[in-house]
Amino acid sequence: MSLSPFLPVAVVVGALLPVQFALNSALTTFTRSPAATAAVSYGVGLLALTLGLTVFHRGRVPLGRLAGAPGWSFLGGVVGSAYVIGSVVLTRLLGAGLSVSLVIAAQVVAGLALDHFGWFGTVRRPMNKARTLALLLLLTALGLQVL
16 A cells, blocks of 8 residues: 555645644633633534534444453543643643644654654554654754754
């Protein structure tokens, strides 16, 4: 399978990250609470997902299949909530650019670890010279931004 058709999609999805940071930071001006902002953000997201399920899946969600899922696989929402709260706090303290850069660097490090060890059901993709070099270049770029 060629990955090239998915690369533009990844770019668009990645571009959403700083937009989300900025939107949630702006909302926090009114909620005065990162946790309240996260709750509102997830509430609006839930409405959008419900609408999407209704339109594209006719409301049919295979809940019966969830019985076989490992317990840890349900923690994505908890992790996501911590992520949203952290992004609000960081954006307000560090600005969107540095916050996003730090988060992306941390995501790459965590992603490479997940790939290397095959944690949480990911396909194992061991570290190699190219991935190590990419990581070092990314961390160097981050270091230059922090200066």
